[in-house]
Amino acid sequence: MLGAVAVLSFAVAFAALRVLLSRFARFALDHPNARSLHENPVPRTGGIALLAGAAVSLAFGALAVWLPLGLALVLAVVSFVDDVHRLPTLARFGAHLGAAALLVWYLLSPMHPLEMALLIIAVAWITNLYNFMDGSDGLAGGMAAIGFAAYGLAAWWGDALALAAACVAISSAAVAFLLHNHHPARIFLGDVGSIPLGFLAAALGVFGWREDLWPLWFPLLVFGPFIGDATLTLVRRLLRRERVWQAHRDHYYQRMVRMGFGHRATAWIGYALMLVCAGAALLGRNQAPALQAAAFFGASALLAALAVWVDLRWTRFRRAQGAA
Numbered sequence: 670m671l672g673a674v675a676v677l678s679f680a681v682a683f684a685a686l687r688v689l690l691s692r693f694a695r696f697a698l699d700h701p702n703a704r705s706l707h708e709n710p711v712p713r714t715g716g717i718a719l720l721a722g723a724a725v726s727l728a729f730g731a732l733a734v735w736l737p738l739g740l741a742l743v744l745a746v747v748s749f750v751d752d753v754h755r756l757p758t759l760a761r762f763g764a765h766l767g768a769a770a771l772l773v774w775y776l777l778s779p780m781h782p783l784e785m786a787l788l789i790i791a792v793a794w795i796t797n798l799y800n801f802m803d804g805s806d807g808l809a810g811g812m813a814a815i816g817f818a819a820y821g822l823a824a825w826w827g828d829a830l831a832l833a834a835a836c837v838a839i840s841s842a843a844v845a846f847l848l849h850n851h852h853p854a855r856i857f858l859g860d861v862g863s864i865p866l867g868f869l870a871a872a873l874g875v876f877g878w879r880e881d882l883w884p885l886w887f888p889l890l891v892f893g894p895f896i897g898d899a900t901l902t903l904v905r906r907l908l909r910r911e912r913v914w915q916a917h918r919d920h921y922y923q924r925m926v927r928m929g930f931g932h933r934a935t936a937w938i939g940y941a942l943m944l945v946c947a948g949a950a951l952l953g954r955n956q957a958p959a960l961q962a963a964a965f966f967g968a969s970a971l972l973a974a975l976a977v978w979v980d981l982r983w984t985r986f987r988r989a990q991g992a993a
Contacts, residue, residue, distance in 0.1 A: 671825065674729045674834050675841040682722025682842035686849050689714050690856060711854055713752055715846050716862015719813075720745055722842025726834040733831035736775055737872035740768040741865040744796070748860035762793070765864070769793040772872050776879050792871040795892070798899035799867025800860060805922050806852035807936035812895055812943055813843035813866050819891045819947035820873055823954060827882040836873060839866070852932035883954045886965050890950040894942045897972045898922060921976060924983045945971065 689712065720742070731738065747764045750756060769792035773785055780788075803809035821836030846862075849855045858866070874888025889896060898921045906919065918927065925935045946968045953964025 670729055670830065671821070671833060671837050674726055674837050678722040678725040678838040678841040679845045680722075681725055682718045682845035683848070685718035685721045686715065686845060686856065689718055690849065711857050713857040713859030714861065715850060715856040716745065716858045716860070716865065717749070719839075719842045719846045719858065719862050720865060722845060723835070723839045725842075726838035729834040729838075730831045731835040731838070734835050734873070734876060736772060737869060737876055738835065740772055740872065741869050744768055744868050745861050745865045748862075748864040752859045752861055762797075765793045765796045765868070768868060769796065769871070772875065776875060788875065792868070792875065794900075795871035795896065796864060796867040798895055799870060800863040801899045801902075802895045802920065802922065803858050803863040804918075804920065805926055805935055806854040806932040807847060807850055808922055808939050809858055809863055809866070810843050810847040810850045811936060811940050812892065814840050814847060815940065815943040815947055816840075816870060816891050817843065817873075819951055820877065820888075823883055823887070823951060824877060827877075827880070829877070829880055829882055832873065832877060832880070832882070839869065852936070854932075883950075884961060886961070887950050887954050890965055890968055891947050893946040893968060893972055894939060897969070897976065901976060921979050924979055928982060928986045942972065942975070 723738075727738070744764060747756070747761065751761055766789065769789045772792060773780075773788045777785065777788070799809065799812075802812070817836045817840040821833045821840060824830075824833035824836060843866075846856075846858070850857070870888065870892050874883075874891075877883050877888070878885050902920050906917070911917075918924075922935055922939065925938070926932055930938070949964040949968040953961045956964070
C-alpha cells in the first residue's frame, strides 16, 4: 500500500507542477529584493502541487489523521491569500496559533494548562520556522522529503498505517517538487507550501507521540537542522534588538550561500545533516533512556559544531569584505 501511495503522490505532484509552470508561470511571482538569494522572479505556487500530491494519502486510509491534514489545508488557504495579497502579520500569526491550539487541545486534553501552552507555542513556532528556512533552492523540499520519510518509516514500524500513508505521500510529493526546485529553481514552495509543511511537521510529530510511536524529542531531532538554524538565528537577532518579524539574510544556510558555497553545496550539506539527524532519531527512539539521550545530544552536538564553524567562517568573510 505504501508503495502505491508513494508512486501516486509523486505522479500527482509532478503533473500539477508541470501545469503550474506551463499555464500559471507568471502567477504569484516572488520578486527578488535586498534580502533574497535569487536574482529573477520565480513562481511561488509549488506548495499547491505538493499538497495535491499529499492529498492522495486520503484514498489510502489517512483520514484517520484528518485533523492535522484539515488544519494544514486551512493554513494553506490563508497562506495562499497571503502569497497573492499580503495579509497583516498579526492575522497570519493568529491563524497559526489558532490551528496549533485546536490541534493540541483536541489531541491531548485534558492536560496541564502550562504544558498545553508550551506545546501550542512549539507547534506555532515550527509552523513559522519552516517558512523562515525556505530561502535557498532545494533546502526546504529536501527537509520535507527526508523528515516525513523518517516519520513514515517510524509509523510503519509501529503499524500506524494511516499516519505512515500521510507521511509517505508528503515525502514523495516533496521529491517531485525537488526536481523543479534544485538550483536554479523554477518554482518555490511559497507560503502556501512552507506554512502547511511546517505545521504538519509539528502536528504529525505530536500525533505520533500521542500514539506512543516515538518520544517527544523524536520530531525535534528529525527536523533538527531547521529547528536549530531558525531558533539560534532568532535568539541572536533578539539579543541584537532587531525586528525579528522582518525578512533578513542572517540564517546559517543564507550565510553559507553568501560565503560562496552556493545553493547546490548548501543544499547537499543540509541533506547530509538531515539524514544524520533522521537516522539518529530512528535508531534511538525505542532504546533505553541513556541511548535516547546519546542519540539526541550527539546529533545536537554535531549541529552546534557546524553552527560554530559557520560563525567563524562568516566572521572572517565579513572582515575580508571590509578590508576590500
